[in-house]
Amino acid sequence: MTTPITLPISTSGTKAIDVAWLCARAAGDLALSRFRGHHDIDVKGHRNIVTNTDVEAELRVKAILAAEFPDHKILSEETAYDTDATSGWTWVIDPIDGTKNYAIGLPFWCTNVALCLDAEPVVGLTYDAVHGEGFWAVAGEGAFCNADRIAASDKDDVFSSVISIDLGYDDAMGLRQLDLMRSIFPRVQGIRITGSAALGLAYAACGRIDLYTHMNVSPWDVAAGILLVREAGGVATDRDGAPMRIASSHFAAGGRRVHADFMARYAVAQGGHT
Incomplete structure (x- = not known):
């Protein structure tokens, strides 16, 4: 485990992990409602695409974070070049990780939300809306899938x-x-x-x-x-x-x-x- 730290409380009095859940559900449930439907797709680079839902979901997450933690920075794919995540409190988000899977109808994509302090993750949530699974952790408190504690492999080799x-x-x-x-x-x-x-x-x-x-x-x-x-x-x-x-x-x-x-x-x- 990592070392526990004192985490910030939002303007509404909400814990950081609960804000992460708000963000993940806002993005993931929007994406799920449109899964296997029509998508407007832009090609960003070789094998790299973005859908209209990526963009809309990111805006929803940013709106929540701006209201709950107005003094925190936000790092996302679209803001990577103007956000310094190396110091202070920074939310690192990806509304749809696995966009290619999402766009072609494969059910292996998720929403990623993390809070970092000086570039070290202290809150993390990976929300798989398709399968109803949220993998989450808070520094020093263990890792969970929904309410169940999880553990990495004990294989020898x-x-x-x-x-x-x-x-x-x-x-x-x-x-x-x-x-x-x-x-x-x-x-x-x-x-x-x-x-x-x-x-x-x-x-x-x-x-x-x-x-x-x-x-x-x-x-x-x-x-x-x-x-x-x-x-x-x-x-x-x-x-x-x-x-x-x-x-x-x-x-x-x-x-x-x-x-x-x-x-x-x-x-x-x-x-x-x-």
């Missing part, structure tokens, strides 16, 4: 594990990820592609998968999940083994023993061996 990955938008990083999986695949029970970094981390936190790894993410993809994994007793580091931060673009997260085994094999694979 990669050989006994199911690993989940995502490839991201960058061709070079995606191909490196595939090369790594090619070297590890003969030694694992299975490999899954989630299509949502936030769900990948949530599933690692609750032990549905044993380890999740990615090479190309942004803070709004992972801020909540970092806290979830650590509060669930797991480990989240960058691929160099340093503690994962919200600015870490490449990482591995999961149960402690399988994470250690994966990192050892990752170092070998990077050295050109299998």
Whole structure:
């Protein structure tokens, strides 16, 4: 677990985690009401799209946060270039993580809401509206799925594990990820592609998968999940083994023993061996 801290109370007297739930439900339930319907889609880059619902859901979340915590900063995909999340209280949000899944009708997308202090997540919530699951954590208080406490995998090694990955938008990083999986695949029970970094981390936190790894993410993809994994007793580091931060673009997260085994094999694979 992480160290407990004193969390701010909103202008309405609401706890930060309860405000996170308000935000997540506002965005997630809007998205769910339009799921598998018509979407106006804009192409932001190679493999990177945004729907009209992403935009509307983000506005709803920002309105709640502006009313409840007017002095806090907000970091989202659309404001990434004018928000400094390295100091003070900052909400890091993604109204729909897994937009491609959402747009094509695959039921693996979620809403991500995290509160950070000096770039360290202290409140995190990943809300899967499709399946009615909210994965949440408060620093020092453990991790939960709805009302049930969760724990990361207790598997001993990669050989006994199911690993989940995502490839991201960058061709070079995606191909490196595939090369790594090619070297590890003969030694694992299975490999899954989630299509949502936030769900990948949530599933690692609750032990549905044993380890999740990615090479190309942004803070709004992972801020909540970092806290979830650590509060669930797991480990989240960058691929160099340093503690994962919200600015870490490449990482591995999961149960402690399988994470250690994966990192050892990752170092070998990077050295050109299998």
